[in-house]
Amino acid sequence: MRTAxxxxxKVAVLAGDGIGPEVxxxxxxxxxxxxxxxxxxxxxxxxxxxxxxxxxxxxxxPAATLALCQQSDAILFGSVGGPKWTGLAPDKQPERGSLxxxxxxxxxxxxxxxxxxxxxxxELSPLHPRVSSQxxxxxxxxxxxxxxxxxEKGRTDTDAFDTQRYSVAEIERIARVAFxxxxxxxxxxxxxxxxxxxxxxxxxxxxxxxVAKDYPGxxxxxxxIDNAAMQLIRSPxxxxxxxxxxxxxxxxxxxxxxxxxxxxxxxxASLNGNGFGxxxxxxxxAPDIAGKGIANPIAxxxxxxxxxxxxxxxxxxxxxxxxxxxxxxxxxIVTRDINPNSTYGTAAVGAAIVATLRQENx
Amino acid sequence: MRTAxxxxxKVAVLAGDGIGPEVxxxxxxxxxxxxxxxxxxxxxxxxxxxxxxxxxxxxxxPAATLALCQQSDAILFGSVGGPKWTGLAPDKQPERGSLxxxxxxxxxxxxxxxxxxxxxxxELSPLHPRVSSQxxxxxxxxxxxxxxxxxEKGRTDTDAFDTQRYSVAEIERIARVAFxxxxxxxxxxxxxxxxxxxxxxxxxxxxxxxVAKDYPGxxxxxxxIDNAAMQLIRSPxxxxxxxxxxxxxxxxxxxxxxxxxxxxxxxxASLNGNGFGxxxxxxxxAPDIAGKGIANPIAxxxxxxxxxxxxxxxxxxxxxxxxxxxxxxxxxIVTRDINPNSTYGTAAVGAAIVATLRQENx
Ligand SMILES: [Mg+2]
Ligand SMILES: [Mg+2]
Numbered sequence: 194m195r196t197a198x199x200x201x202x203k204v205a206v207l208a209g210d211g212i213g214p215e216v217x218x219x220x221x222x223x224x225x226x227x228x229x230x231x232x233x234x235x236x237x238x239x240x241x242x243x244x245x246x247x248x249x250x251x252x253x254x255p256a257a258t259l260a261l262c263q264q265s266d267a268i269l270f271g272s273v274g275g276p277k278w279t280g281l282a283p284d285k286q287p288e289r290g291s292l293x294x295x296x297x298x299x300x301x302x303x304x305x306x307x308x309x310x311x312x313x314x315x316e317l318s319p320l321h322p323r324v325s326s327q328x329x330x331x332x333x334x335x336x337x338x339x340x341x342x343x344x345e346k347g348r349t350d351t352d353a354f355d356t357q358r359y360s361v362a363e364i365e366r367i368a369r370v371a372f373x374x375x376x377x378x379x380x381x382x383x384x385x386x387x388x389x390x391x392x393x394x395x396x397x398x399x400x401x402x403x404v405a406k407d408y409p410g411x412x413x414x415x416x417x418i419d420n421a422a423m424q425l426i427r428s429p430x431x432x433x434x435x436x437x438x439x440x441x442x443x444x445x446x447x448x449x450x451x452x453x454x455x456x457x458x459x460x461x462a463s464l465n466g467n468g469f470g471x472x473x474x475x476x477x478x479a480p481d482i483a484g485k486g487i488a489n490p491i492a493x494x495x496x497x498x499x500x501x502x503x504x505x506x507x508x509x510x511x512x513x514x515x516x517x518x519x520x521x522x523x524x525x526i527v528t529r530d531i532n533p534n535s536t537y538g539t540a541a542v543g544a545a546i547v548a549t550l551r552q553e554n555x
Numbered sequence: 556m557r558t559a560x561x562x563x564x565k566v567a568v569l570a571g572d573g574i575g576p577e578v579x580x581x582x583x584x585x586x587x588x589x590x591x592x593x594x595x596x597x598x599x600x601x602x603x604x605x606x607x608x609x610x611x612x613x614x615x616x617p618a619a620t621l622a623l624c625q626q627s628d629a630i631l632f633g634s635v636g637g638p639k640w641t642g643l644a645p646d647k648q649p650e651r652g653s654l655x656x657x658x659x660x661x662x663x664x665x666x667x668x669x670x671x672x673x674x675x676x677x678e679l680s681p682l683h684p685r686v687s688s689q690x691x692x693x694x695x696x697x698x699x700x701x702x703x704x705x706x707e708k709g710r711t712d713t714d715a716f717d718t719q720r721y722s723v724a725e726i727e728r729i730a731r732v733a734f735x736x737x738x739x740x741x742x743x744x745x746x747x748x749x750x751x752x753x754x755x756x757x758x759x760x761x762x763x764x765x766v767a768k769d770y771p772g773x774x775x776x777x778x779x780i781d782n783a784a785m786q787l788i789r790s791p792x793x794x795x796x797x798x799x800x801x802x803x804x805x806x807x808x809x810x811x812x813x814x815x816x817x818x819x820x821x822x823x824a825s826l827n828g829n830g831f832g833x834x835x836x837x838x839x840x841a842p843d844i845a846g847k848g849i850a851n852p853i854a855x856x857x858x859x860x861x862x863x864x865x866x867x868x869x870x871x872x873x874x875x876x877x878x879x880x881x882x883x884x885x886x887x888i889v890t891r892d893i894n895p896n897s898t899y900g901t902a903a904v905g906a907a908i909v910a911t912l913r914q915e916n917x
Pocket of ligand 1: 443444446781
């Protein structure tokens with residue numbers, strides 16, 4: 194009998210500020226349990242980032258932290274920032290000074306933002322029960338390094354301009370991420386554009402259609418951005434993967450977050466072309482509730498699940514975490530951001546998810 | 556005793572195709588009643604447009620129709636298009652071939668799209684009752700002739716670009732429309748931009764702030780487009796007037812329409828700097844229900860109210876129409892797009908609004 198060589202993953206754990214450390218502690222416990230259960234090796238190495246790093250070394254992204262990230266297979270990021278550091282120069286601030294250089298260093302061109310309406314918590318959604326009861330399970334795939342935010346721009350006293358520019362190569366690589374993701378989900382991609390008026394959208398549409406030919410099992414549809422903004426509210430259950438440029442993805446991912454209803458449940462991922470990624474909750478560092486043991490750890494735990502799926506290909510482990518989270522939600526084991534009457538704290542929710550995962554083990 | 560000289564308004568009535576003629580007939584009756592009641596003269600002159608004009612003369616916007624518009628104080632537009640004309644070349648199609656040249660000829664740089672959640676019909680909204688019960692009464696003011704849709708654009712086989720360009724003059728004139736409108740409403744303007752990344756947005760924000768100084772009674776706030784897309788879903792009651800560039804207004808006006816819940820209730824206006832405007836329902840020509848007497852006339856009637864307000868300054872007459880519409884809604888006198896069990900048709904709803912207006916007269 195041969196012993197299979199265990200896969201080994203190295204994770205840079207950058208908990209950061211505010212609620213970051215306490216929710217990260219729960220995500221680490223969950224990761225250790227699934228590593229054990231699904232038989233892979235996991236090295237979780239902590240490093241300073243954001244305000245905590247500024248306090249220790251004067252820099253929001255110290256060289257040692259960046260070096261650790263470069264030696265790792267993925268970054269699990271908590272959250273950064275707080276009132277203590279708001280007076281600093283923009284590029285020295287916790288968020289700008291850490292996330293922007295990380296995106297740049299690792300060429301993280303792709304942002305993934307899943308949004309779900311969970312049956313047990315459809316009431317969290319600001320949508321009418323006749324809509325939210327249909328559920329929502331969408332993944333917004335957003336191009337992150339091109340488009341109008343990064344094109345040539347300028348101004349005079351009387352005039353200003355911004356340029357949106359996309360190349361076929363840029364569109365292709367983000368489209369592949371979307372189709373790959375759809376293949377692991379419900380096999381549908383809705384590509385968002387404004388092809389009736391924008392040249393970049395026409396190129397976007399042509400390129401996406403060409404990429405689609407490599408994914409015969411995935412259905413492709415095109416939708417104008419204004420119609421998509423409307424349809425997400427009317428019938429979000431129609432969508433699986435939304436493929437968006439930088440600007441349209443910025444808008445729709447936030448619309449999806451609003452529809453899902455709770456920021457405390459929303460993970461996110463930023464990927465490059467080599468499977469490397471940075472995974473973080475969609476919410477912020479919430480300094481007002483930091484250290485009280487009441488922060489919701491689920492977004493951080495689901496971010497760890499995304500890491501297992503998109504950087505490590507450990508789909509079963511990722512699903513196990515997501516199912517354990519859903520079970521805890523169904524049992525109303527939630528922090529008080531989800532249910533104001535709840536008595537469960539950060540650690541109790543984490544422990545319940547760990548216990549569920551262990552139970553499933555038997 | 557002097558006899559006041561009655562004000563006289565000339566309206567070009569372009570009913571168009573599909574349900575256009577039947578809903579326009581109701582709007583005309585309503586207009587005649589308020590003209591009588593509020594003592595102004597009104598000349599309603601019909602002309603052909605869209606498919607009906609193509610059938611009669613081969614052109615979607617015949618010279619005689621354009622000439623009538625030029626001799627009028629406003630255009631009341633129905634809707635154009637239908638399956639009969641979809642095979643024509645793009646610039647000969649009913650919609651493109653009539654609305655685009657009209658916008659261009661009259662320099663209609665401003666699009667107004669009001670959106671309301673009516674208390675009696677909050678259930679039409681796809682928002683949760685806890686949100687929709689707070690109501691919504693928002694006016695989206697959208698710049699219509701500039702921005703990324705009209706900037707320099709181009710492409711090669713591997714690359715494409717679009718340019719968003721705004722001048723201070725363009726921003727100023729649309730901002731004034733928004734502040735003027737807010738002065739007649741709830742005195743709040745929310746200006747939408749992405750000033751953290753776009754140069755055009757920085758210029759937009761600076762210019763809007765300067766214009767705001769001329770309106771000390773109006774509160775100005777700025778909001779990023781992605782946050783606005785979120786806030787409209789979470790708490791639409793916070794907004795009064797939304798001031799948007801062309802692209803952002805395109806997206807948010809449709810989001811507002813989705814939140815309002817019924818296209819059959821939504822009017823729109825396109826204005827130039829001289830008070831001239833084109834007024835039309837936000838919905839389309841609905842050829843599937845044309846001629847059946849079941850189309851909802853309210854969007855057309857509310858478009859006529861907008862004309863009275865924004866082109867003629869007949870605020871009292873505009874309000875009287877809007878209140879009569881609200882009363883009929885409150886009494887559930889609605890067509891079946893609003894209530895599938897309703898037995899009221901187009902003419903019955905129109906008659907009820909006319910009767911309400913006459914009653915108020917006494
Ligand atoms: Mg955003
Ligand atoms: Mg639109």
